[in-house]
Amino acid sequence: MNLSVNINKVALLRNARGSNLPDLVQVARDCEAFGADGITVHPRPDQRHVRYDDIPLLREIVTTEFNIEGKPERDFLDLVLANPPHQCTLVPDSPGQLTSDHGWDTVGQRDFLREVIAELKKKGIRVSIFVDPDERLIEGAAETGADRVELYTGPFAHDFHNDKAAAMAPYTKAAEVAARVGLGLNAGHDLNLDNLKYFREHCPGLLEVSIGHALICDALYYGLSNTIRMYQRQLKG
Numbered sequence: 001m002n003l004s005v006n007i008n009k010v011a012l013l014r015n016a017r018g019s020n021l022p023d024l025v026q027v028a029r030d031c032e033a034f035g036a037d038g039i040t041v042h043p044r045p046d047q048r049h050v051r052y053d054d055i056p057l058l059r060e061i062v063t064t065e066f067n068i069e070g071k072p073e074r075d076f077l078d079l080v081l082a083n084p085p086h087q088c089t090l091v092p093d094s095p096g097q098l099t100s101d102h103g104w105d106t107v108g109q110r111d112f113l114r115e116v117i118a119e120l121k122k123k124g125i126r127v128s129i130f131v132d133p134d135e136r137l138i139e140g141a142a143e144t145g146a147d148r149v150e151l152y153t154g155p156f157a158h159d160f161h162n163d164k165a166a167a168m169a170p171y172t173k174a175a176e177v178a179a180r181v182g183l184g185l186n187a188g189h190d191l192n193l194d195n196l197k198y199f200r201e202h203c204p205g206l207l208e209v210s211i212g213h214a215l216i217c218d219a220l221y222y223g224l225s226n227t228i229r230m231y232q233r234q235l236k237g
């Protein structure tokens with residue numbers, strides 16, 4: 001089970017001053033040296049985090065798994081095709097969205113997704129699509145040609161402290177459906193040091209989590225190297 005570190009928040013900090021501090025490329029290298037299994041970036045159209053011109057540099061130096069997330073508009077697809085990562089995660093963001101907060105309607109948007117996914121797969125890129133833990137939508141994802149789904153874990157994280165078992169139940173079921181229809185399984189959003197271990201223990205077949213916000217916040221207190229080790233312990237311990 002892989003930990004992909006989302007470095008968008010590092011780019012946000014860099015962009016605040018218009019210089020190259022912190023150096024995103026060096027941070028990506030360091031995350032890998034500290035034990036990350038992959039690097040995730042999510043270039044948004046407004047480029048407020050990772051910018052489009054960061055992508056070729058990161059593509060060059062990432063030696064683990066490089067995952068580019070984003071809404072499949074033409075500019076984004078051209079960027080991904082020109083700098084093919086190991087994986088591209090398609091997200092149905094609206095313009096200006098603060099953060100991703102829902103998955104695809106894999107049934108209603110099946111034909112659109114099929115077309116985009118075929119284009120990416122022709123380049124040898126593994127494609128994952130962001131979905132809510134809903135049986136019908138995961139079955140729909142299997143019809144799009146995607147290799148994997150990434151379960152949107154925001155609601156799990158939100159409800160975790162009220163009732164863990166109830167918060168987890170739809171995800172365990174979703175994991176079973178994904179396995180039945182032959183989809184690999186990723187997960188992400190609002191995972192943190194409190195909820196990660198419980199999530200992975202109850203999510204059979206989980207291949208990868210991508211974690212950004214909480215991990216970078218924890219790094220302010222523990223340092224990046226310790227923090228990555230702490231997350232890996234929750235995942236693999």
Ligand code: PXP
Binds near residue numbers: 191
């Ligand atoms: N997965 C997707 C599709 C996302 O958009 C994000 C946020 O950029 C994440 C995972 C990571 O979420 P978080 O920053 O809450 O760990």
